[in-house]
Amino acid sequence: MKLFNSSSFVKLSIMASKPQQLRPLAGTSRAKRERTITSNSSVSESAESNPMKDAFAKYANYLNDLNDKRERVVKASRDVTMNSKKVIFQVHRIGKQNKDEVLEKAEKDLAVVRDQYVSRLAKELQGTDFWRLRQAYSPGVQEYIEAVTLFNFCKAGTLLDLDGVNAALRPLSNPSMEPLQINIIDYVLGLADLTGELMRLAIGRISDGEVDFAKKICTFVREIYRELTLLAPVMYDSSDMKTKMDTMLQSLMKIEKACFSVHVRGSEYIPPLGSADARFPLLGEDDIER
Template structure:
């Protein structure tokens, strides 16, 4: 009987120690998750500020370079925050924490794609507009950082392709707004196909066409599938608004006085 009692005490102690280890592991995991969420919130806020900055850019040659320099500095500041996430997750399975930094990552991809377009749009035309669409490979390069403890190693923030697709899909909304806001500057331009509004429309069309293919072949959960379908509907609406602007500029630009045409384009913005 005494021996059985000793065995029960040992067994109880082992169980307590085991569950104590589980508790510590779960607490550490929860703390790590909270740290990543907080940084992701900062990334989301700063990425939105970068987008607002890009919308205020003056596209005249003498002011564009200075504005882009400010945007690049803001972009580097955001990358420093994402580097903190990569360092925090370098010794764990990053994909277990994707939902913790998903919102920030998608906003970063959106802002980066928007900045990349504004930086390169004067170098392309409507025919080769696809060359300045931000690729997943480029995003991966941005999110690869040198390890401060060992300069020969690289710390990467890994993420699934779904995060890239959802982030790049959001940029069509910013493109649509810029297309409408910049349409007035296209009035009187001899070759409208070289105007900013037409390039933006070609960009949005190319993204929409690609996304409408990928949305049906990417293997995702049912919940994420609904999210993809919602993004596709939003993209379709953005394409239509951009095309309406180009239609108004192309077919009615010579029929209507510029003041009335501007008012018509502003009406399209509010719809």
Template sequence: MGYKRSRDEAMVEVKTEQPASPYIPMFEGFRKELDEHHDRREKIIKASRDITASSKKMQVASIKHRVRSLGQPVPQFVNKNNTQYWETIDKQYKSIAADVQGLNAYRYERNITGGNQEFMESLTFQHYLETQTLISYDESKSRIAAMSGEGGPVLLSPEDFILGVFDLIGELMRFSITSMAMNGKLPAGKPKKYKNEKKDAEDEQAGDKMDVDEEAPAASETQQPRIVLSDLREIRLRLEMFEPPPGSKFADEVEKKMRVMRECVDKVEKALYSLTVRGKERPKGWMPEATEGRRAEVESY
């Protein structure tokens, strides 16, 4: 027994005297880096979800609060209601700005893409309501960079911008259908006045005009306002000309959104056709009731 006890004690002493492996500190460093990576990734995913949720709420608020006109500032009460959502988006971009700089901008690109796309949909939608134009990629990138704060600009990839424009078509479809159901017409911008380019030349040759020219009516100086369907068709045409790199994940997403985009434009066309053709069958001054089929049919889109 004494021999066995002394042998065990000797083995314990040998074990305690063995030097630590030189690889242990290296693997501990790897573990620390992986823990930081997972924590950073979860932080970015949460921020992306919050940006997505706030962006959706801004879009709903713009339609719910009956923004029905184009080419003019959004009503003050709508901006006031959306202030809380803008603050949330601004806060979330600032919170992750330092974590997505350098190579990390591409490392976590798939984790922030959902928030970027939804924010682009909201930003382009509000910009369209106010100006009846499509916001540019450079301006969109600058807006996110300004919201990123001192941590550095959060990357907005061209892919996220384009996919956000695809989503904009769906939002414009809902905006158009709701406006037709509520107001009985498709939203349009304001008439624009333009200057006749030949006016100056005609003034110079006024002495050479014949009497028949003087009696001719002046050309109209008012340009007919563009309706939202014309803009939808124009955007559809531009997007159909776009060719993403074949075989990429981006190409698969474009293919899916392209199909949905075409369906959205078709719905607006059919709704306007129904409103125009069937609307003539209604008596003058007729307004749809909230429970009538036409409104239900239109709002079902």
């Protein structure tokens, strides 16, 4: 015997699929339950929420200050980069006749970069965690390393080490706070860029007939490349350094090719008749008259 017919079964299925709400009886109303908080719970809740709120506010202020400082550091780094490039362009004007004049002018420009622009960068970074803002100031520091080492090579013929660079920067910071010191990573990356400027300088000196100076540059760049080849695999910025090492090798090959070409052409060179070249005494005027 069937308990339900087909129509009643359909109605029950529809009712089961839809949640039913009970309607209040006539004359009654559903009163909302009031939420009450005791005095003890309010005190404990406020005591727990205030420290978290203060901590969040302090952290938000810290992030805002850090972003503002990063903006100032980026601006100072750009100024260091721009004015360091001016020193590099000044050094490239060096020649046999104006060497002392060019180096004197470059030294003054380098002092301006250090005392005005690097000093501003040092004041922003002193007493802080340098690594948090390293990506902001690293390009300017690398360009400064490139300028100061290029100038030192043209003046003294040697490489200015990291201790010498940092010694010149210590007076720029407040002695009572931790001074800005350039790290080894930025110094090595700056040296990698230096080889490109030395390549341009060597090509320019060869065109002016200063072959010996170009050979000196070639030896200097070869030594830098050999030393950095041992250091590059263990550096923190290995990817960036790998790209610069490839560029450095190309610069070294260009210098070697230019010096070799001059050497070969020089060995095949025969001076004109009547010249006073000691290597060809039979071509001299005295020998012809005899």
